Amino acid sequence: MAKILGKPLNNIPWENKPEGYRYPVWRYSGxxxxxxxxxxxxxxxxxxxxxxxxxxxxxxxxxxxxxRDQVIVTGFSKDAVNWTLEEKVIFRGYDPRICEIxxxxxxxxxxxxxxxxxxxxxxxxxxxxxxxxxDATYPVARNGVLFPRKINxxxxxxxxxCDRGHTPYGDIFIQRSKDLTYWGNFRFVMKPxxxxxxxxxxxxxxxxxxxxxWLMFYHGVITSCNGFTYSMGAAILxxxxxxxxxxxxxxxxxxxxxxxxxxxxxxxxxxxxxALTDPETGRIAIYYGAADTSVALAFTTVDEVVNYIKEHDMxx
Ligand code: BMA
Numbered sequence: 001m002a003k004i005l006g007k008p009l010n011n012i013p014w015e016n017k018p019e020g021y022r023y024p025v026w027r028y029s030g031x032x033x034x035x036x037x038x039x040x041x042x043x044x045x046x047x048x049x050x051x052x053x054x055x056x057x058x059x060x061x062x063x064x065x066x067x068r069d070q071v072i073v074t075g076f077s078k079d080a081v082n083w084t085l086e087e088k089v090i091f092r093g094y095d096p097r098i099c100e101i102x103x104x105x106x107x108x109x110x111x112x113x114x115x116x117x118x119x120x121x122x123x124x125x126x127x128x129x130x131x132x133x134x135d136a137t138y139p140v141a142r143n144g145v146l147f148p149r150k151i152n153x154x155x156x157x158x159x160x161x162c163d164r165g166h167t168p169y170g171d172i173f174i175q176r177s178k179d180l181t182y183w184g185n186f187r188f189v190m191k192p193x194x195x196x197x198x199x200x201x202x203x204x205x206x207x208x209x210x211x212x213x214w215l216m217f218y219h220g221v222i223t224s225c226n227g228f229t230y231s232m233g234a235a236i237l238x239x240x241x242x243x244x245x246x247x248x249x250x251x252x253x254x255x256x257x258x259x260x261x262x263x264x265x266x267x268x269x270x271x272x273x274x275a276l277t278d279p280e281t282g283r284i285a286i287y288y289g290a291a292d293t294s295v296a297l298a299f300t301t302v303d304e305v306v307n308y309i310k311e312h313d314m315x316x
Contacts, residue, residue, distance in 0.1 A: 002306035004279040005209040006148075009052055012276040013081045013285045015299060024308040025232070025253045025286065025300045030081070032260045032294035034061070039073070039085050041065050044265050046289030049098045049205070049274035050080060051105060057276075058127045060096040060107055061085055062289070064265075070094040072109060074127050080276060080285070081297070090130055093120060097273055099148040099206040101155075106180075108144040108157065111135055116164045119144030119157065121180060134181050140164055143172075143202035147242065148209070155180050156242060158189065158203035158216075166228070170200030172218065174243045187243035192220060193314060196231055196252045199223045204232065204272035205286065212306055213239050213246050217272050217286065220252065229268040231255035232288065234309050249309045254298055256291070264291025277302075 017026050036044045043064045050059035057080040061073050071092055075085040096109040104123050107130070111120030116139030122132045136144060136157055143160040150156075154176040162170055171191040177183045192198045197220020207214040214237040221228050231252035238244035256268040271289040282302040290296040 002282070002302045003211045004277050004282060004284075004302050005211065006277060006279050007052075008280045009276060009278045010280065011079070012278055012283060013079065013297060013299075014283055017299070023253070024304045025298050027254075027258065028081075028297035028299065031258065031296040032290055033081050033297050034083055034085075034295035036293060038083070039063060039087065041087065043068060044293045045085070046292050046295060047095045047271045047273045048287060048289065048295050049096050050077075050276065050287055051098045051100055051274075052276070053105070053127065056080075058105075059083065059274075060090070060098050060109070061295070062094050062096060063089075064094075064292075070112065072096050072107075076127075091120065091122065091132075093117075095142065095271075095273060097145050097206060099146055101146070101149060106146050108136070108146050110142045110144070113139055116140035117142055117162070119159060121146075136175070136177075136180075136183055137161075142167075145203040145206060147214070148206050151240060151242065154178055154185075157183070158207075160200070160202040162200075168199055168223070170202060172201055172203055189237070189243045190235065190245055190248070193248075194220075194250050196220055196222050196255070197233060199228065201233070204288075205275040207237065207242070208275060208277055208284065208302075209239070210236075210302055210306065213237050214242050215302065215305065217253075217275065219271055227268075228266075229256060230271050232270050232272045232286075234305060236306065236309060245315055247309045248314045249312045250314045251312055253300075253305070253308065254286075254288070258290075260294055260296060261290045264293030266292035
């Protein structure tokens with residue numbers, strides 16, 4: 001029995017696995033939970049991240065506005081399913097991730113600079129006042145994902161160096177910092193191996209600490225005649241040296257299938273950015289962007305997903 005390490009959180013969204021469904025990750029029956037109609041100025045609301053906050057939840061949401069600028073807004077919810085989004089833009093950029101480290105909330109996102117995208121870092125205690133740090137990378141990088149605690153006294157950031165366009169390659173690396181300002185000790189983590197992820201891979205939600213290692217959901221991209229298809233895979237990283245991949249599933253765990261994943265501004269995109277977990281029950285609720293248009297929710301348990309990864313393990 002694999003165990004999630006962390007604080008109990010018994011109010012996360014949940015639905016049991018549908019009868020007869022065999023795959024390890026299943027979708028919420030009320031998907032999508034946030035649509036482009038949730039904000040007046042939105043063209044689309046998608047790759048977004050949430051975290052427990054107060055007696056409910058807070059989140060950072062990717063909005064493409066009606067000028068098609070890419071911006072981030074905050075939102076709040078009592079049940080993590082029904083969200084009230086704020087109209088105020090906190091940062092320009094996209095694909096936010098958020099995690100709590102020692103009582104503060106750390107946002108990492110794709111920051112837009114004149115010379116290309118960097119990983120922006122900002123910290124808040126109340127989701128109103130944000131202190132922006134120096135960018136964690138130089139251009140060009142995307143998919144910057146912080147670990148939710150220091151490891152051996154260092155912050156760790158998963159990151160994917162890329163180009164200025166719709167990058168046709170990409171591996172995951174880790175960089176480390178004692179102060180969230182000076183980064184180094186770069187380590188390679190993983191590159192595409194199987195066909196479903198052959199074009200590029202990028203880290204997804206904040207890694208989930210388990211007694212087996214860090215459970216990392218990530219996206220993998222395949223290129224077809226029709227463009228990119230984004231699916232979700234999973235791997236388990238060493239707890240002390242997370243650039244070491246202990247286990248990695250050979251297949252995707254969730255791929256575009258439903259209409260809201262296959263039809264939208266960018267068809268065939270499942271893009272996970274966040275997960276809520278409950279150590280007591282082992283439940284995991286995964287938030288993902290669907291077709292660059294809406295936000296959807298899927299479920300698994302730590303046991304189910306760890307077993308699946310080990311049964312389909314590429315690392316021998
Ligand atoms: C990536 C990012 C994501 C997006 C994906 C599919 O490069 O821009 O925000 O979901 O492409 O369009």
